[in-house]
Amino acid sequence: MKAVKEILQAHGYDSADEMEIGDRVTVDGGALMDLTVEKIGEDRLSVAHYFTQLGDLMSDPEIVFDLADGVWRPIRYTQHPHVHEYNTDGLPSVGDFAEQWSENLRSQGFVERAQEKTDE
Numbered sequence: 001m002k003a004v005k006e007i008l009q010a011h012g013y014d015s016a017d018e019m020e021i022g023d024r025v026t027v028d029g030g031a032l033m034d035l036t037v038e039k040i041g042e043d044r045l046s047v048a049h050y051f052t053q054l055g056d057l058m059s060d061p062e063i064v065f066d067l068a069d070g071v072w073r074p075i076r077y078t079q080h081p082h083v084h085e086y087n088t089d090g091l092p093s094v095g096d097f098a099e100q101w102s103e104n105l106r107s108q109g110f111v112e113r114a115q116e117k118t119d120e
Contacts, residue, residue, distance in 0.1 A: 001047060001065070001072055001098055001099075001101075001102045002102050002106075003102040003103070003105040003106045003110060003111050004037055004047055004102065004105070006111045006114070006115075007025060007027055007035070007037060007105075007110060007111055007114040008025060008037065010111070010114040010115045011025045011114065013025075015070075016039065016045050016067055017067065017070075019039035019045075020039060021039050021040065021041060021042065022038070022039065023038070023039045024036060024037070024038040024039075025037045025038075025114075027110050027113055027114045028113055029049070029108075029110070030108075030109065030113070032049075032108060033049035033050065033051055033060065034049070034050070035047070035048070035049060035105065035110050036048050036049075036050060040064065043066055043067045043068045044064060044065070044066060044067070045064070045065045045067055045072075046062055046063070046064050046065075047062070047063050047065070048061065048062035048063070049061065049062075050062075053080075058080035058081070059078050059079065059080055060079055060080060061077060061078060061079040061083075061101075062076075062077070062078045062079075063076065063077050063094060063097075063098055063101075064076035064077075065098075066088070066090070072098075073090045073095070074090065074091045074094040074095050074098055075087060075088055075089075075090060075091060076091075077091055077094045077097075
């Protein structure tokens, strides 16, 4: 998730390891859903687009990464309302999706908006 690493750097984190549990970075999605990156546990980082449906917070998608040993290993994938996968050993097929998502985040302007926001 190179794009997410660059977004974190734009917000003053050299790596996700520097984040405290509960630290959150949100990037304005413009016409798209905002992107939220949150440290949710020791060695756990959530990357997600969220929306509200009938008062419930929904993800489209959310990937939780295990960051142990400096490797971003996807361990949970949720896309409401029907998809939820979880495996502490990793989800290899989600890893491929995460790389494509990273490229999409860049092409959709999330990295640029994060850098512009911190330059203000």
